[in-house]
Amino acid sequence: MASEASTIAIAGAGSIGCYVGGCMALAGRKIVFLGRGRIVEAMRQDGLRVSDLDGRDRRVEAKAISATDDPATALREADVVLVTVKSGGTEEMARLIAAHGRPDAVVVSLQNGVDNADRLRAALPGRRVLTGMVMFNVVQSPDGEVPFRVHRASQGEVMIDVGVAGLVELLNVDGLAVEARADMKAVQWSKLLMNLNNALVALSDLPLARQLADRRWRGILAAQIDEALAAMKAAGIVPARIASLPPALLPKVLRLPDWLFGLLARRMLAIDPEARSSMWDDLKRGRTTEIDELQGAVIRLAKQAGTLTPVNERVTTLVRQAETEKRGPPGLGPDAVSAIPGKV
Known part of the structure; x- marks a missing residue:
């Protein structure tokens, strides 16, 4: 069961991961971003700006952001792991979750394509892995813009598998509409x-x-x-x-x-x-x-x-x-x- 006290790991601090995690951090959820390179460093130094097509334009201050390139730090306490890496990184992320994540953590694939959740399930036997889908477009700010910004550039919501009590309520926050579906393969x-x-x-x-x-x-x-x-x-x-x-x-x-x-x-x-x-x-x-x-x-x-x-x-x-x-x-x-x- 998920609750507002749950720790959420964003496993892939790219455009989608930063937008989803940013909205939830702004709503008071406990978020830790896992990523590498320029984006993580930019968030650590100057925070994260989150905007959208509906006119929201908000900022998460750097001191309020937990961002790391260490998978153990990001995953060991997470109750929920949102996988937002590109499809080519699915197997590597699955290995990191297997090595460092809690066996009872709920893993949710928020990735393009139709088989990433299946690939995660195959690599994480015995763990709860849900299919999810992001129905909107997110763009990043140009290189050098401070703070780093992610912008939801189209309408849409996040859809996830049914079956985990409290998960929709945990993830559904201002700027991030989340809906549970029983037909996620068809949605994909x-x-x-x-x-x-x-x-x-x-x-x-x-x-x-x-x-x-x-x-x-x-x-x-x-x-x-x-x-x-x-x-x-x-x-x-x-x-x-x-x-x-x-x-x-x-x-x-x-x-x-x-x-x-x-x-x-x-x-x-x-x-x-x-x-x-x-x-x-x-x-x-x-x-x-x-x-x-x-x-x-x-x-x-x-x-x-x-x-x-x-x-x-x-x-x-x-x-x-x-x-x-x-x-x-x-x-x-x-x-x-x-x-x-x-x-x-």
Whole structure:
């Protein structure tokens, strides 16, 4: 059982981890951030600024922040561990939790993709591991801005598995809406559909709002979603309805003319003008992206189900090329990304 007295470890002090942890610290929750490098050092020196699309702009003073790069310090007293590392760090974080975390701690995956919670469960036998999903976009301040700031740039909530008494009440604070769901696997697949756009933001080097406002880019996203839905149908996976539109209608709405899309998809376009994607940030910083957990998950499922994924494969190839070149987001146009006549 979780309560307001519980200690919460943020296992991955990046954009999502700092936003979630920052909101809870501002609400008086006992938070310890686990991370490394510039972000942890920046929080230690100057605190953390937490803002959002709804107009909140708050600061956690440095003296009120517990941030460390020592996993033993962060994990040994934690009642709840929120895993917010990128997918590529899942196994390493699981090893750290196994080595230093309490056996009775509740572990919650707040990561992209559809299998990170399963990977944590496999590496942490006998422990309580819950699936979670963050439904909003968070962006970091530019390098050098003081204090370090995380900004929720879109609407949305956090969804987690049911089953742990008091956990929703512990995590649900001002600026961070949390909801318990009994269908988290279906939620993950539904979120994956829209996360297929992360790569298009990265390849285009455009802010998310501008990219989504362009029918040509939305057509490529719609083609990727068509492929994903076909693979899911063949595999017997039914994505959850997590927004105003049923997942099956997404491709049709995305292909609407710009003016009509703008009228019907106001929630989708309620985005900070400068918001981009975490994959864009990864390319900007020369890091490995989560393409294998997003488009890669669709491609793997399609191979098992016997369906085709040419658009997802094309996007994957371009992102991997950008990763290899390490020149940042390549700034491609929609024609260069599509390259499959008749698909968009």
